[in-house]
Amino acid sequence: MLTGRFALLEYDVPGPIVMHERMILDHVESDDYVVCTPDRDLFVEQLTVENSDLRSFRLRPQPHQLPPGVPLGRVYALPAWNAGEIAAIKDEARRLAQAEKAQRGLAQAGGVGPPLGPPVPVATAVLAEAGSGGAGVHQLTPGVPTWVAAEAAGGFFFGQVVDGVQSPAVPLSKAVAATKLYEMGWKLTGPRTAQWCLNYLVVEGLGLEAHHERFRQLCRLDSAAWGVQEHFQLSMMLRQLLQVDCYNGCNSMGIELMFRRLQTMEYAHSEKARESEPRLAGGKLALEEQYVFGSVVRHAGTLMIAPALQSHVKEETEREVLLAKNLRKAKEERELAAKKGGKKKDGKGEDGP
Incomplete structure (x- = not known):
């Protein structure tokens, strides 16, 4: 909304x-x-x-x-x-x-219905759900919006008042005061990037749909380019999962895989964005170099590609290249040794007296 x-x-x-x-x-x-x-x-x-x-x-x-x-x-x-x-x-x-x-036929039958009453404050809703004897309920004042824990986790019990939330308490609103990663036993190589991507989207301040549009503009892509339609569909799926279904995006393997796919497509087109950066920013330095010189952490100025994932891909690629190189050298050594052995058997490779 x-x-x-x-x-x-x-x-x-x-x-x-x-x-x-x-x-x-x-x-x-x-x-x-x-x-x-x-x-x-x-x-x-x-x-x-x-x-x-x-x-x-x-x-x-x-x-x-x-x-x-x-x-x-x-x-x-x-x-x-x-x-x-x-x-x-x-x-x-x-x-x-x-x-x-x-x-549009969305109102009550017979015309527009009466105006809705005031929204139920969060504290009142918690009181009704937890009952009068629930732990922490006595700390709440009916009618006064208050940030409370929605579940028993991370040292909090349901209905407990949560201090330190920066956003003002608004009736029926929700906020995540703190998140924690739990080991889920996933069969997934590399780092978990969903939390990084969510933090990136918060810093960027656009949302998934507008981020997709920004990705297209930065990379100068039309709708027929590889991965663009898939990028949009995955962005819309993530928006529904996170904002409507309220999934915990930091502890869902399916959401992690969706973010991995988005990062793959953005990385595949990242060179197009880098080509236009010097012209946009001025000078011959790339934006990464300018941010490093200025000691600024660059979040909203780049594509959504987690540095930890980039490092993992680089290390795995270098390991595979090194392995292929060693296998190739070993094969060449075996072939050379086989040729030398054949020459000695024929008496052509031995030294004279």
Whole structure:
């Protein structure tokens, strides 16, 4: 769900590149949302790369913060509305969303139903599920959103208040305060990269669908290029598994294999991205060299390829090359020894008296 976020849309039109900011106000269905433009126009728009009107769209990582690679001069940003104006915009967006849902047959029979009541706070939901005698329940205040443990793991029990979460507590929202890798006995060679990839996506701030679009732009690929359609389908599968089904992406072998495949395809096209880097960044140094000189850890500026996986592939490839080289040399030595032995038997290879 993108409600409450701010999107930057690049329309597929000729002329200079302009990123139009949209305030995402309400959800209609699927990828359709009610948005507000800088001119205060409200309408329903499809926020996905499948929208043929868009060349790309990105999300602000935080309000007033631009995603990597988007210069401020190209953004047609929203104005600084006051609290009263924002409240009026949200009220208008709610009515527009209800009318659109009714037109699509998504509302209650007979027209738009009554407005929903206030959401149930997290603390109240935990109280109802755990019961009045559950451990840690006495620490919760009904009606006050509180971060609590959703399961008994990592030294926490269900319903226990979790301190140190940086995000503000919002009713019905979820957050992962800490993760831990467990040995699962997988028959998988090389490092586990899912956690690295998830951290990369958080730093990048785009999400899986927009990351796919960025991968295409960096490598200058069209939809018919090798691996592009598979990259998109795997990205959509991962989005549903992680955001809808709420799988633990750090401890799922299937998700690890999906991330491995995504990294394989991005690595296969990485040379195309490197070829354009000096022209984009200026000078003759690659971006990796510039980041090393500046002592900066480069996350959002590269493709999604875990360094540990690259090192593993390099070591395994070098080992196989060395093995093949040794086998070839051993074969040559055996063939040479066989030739010398044949000459001695014929008396042609012996020294004279």
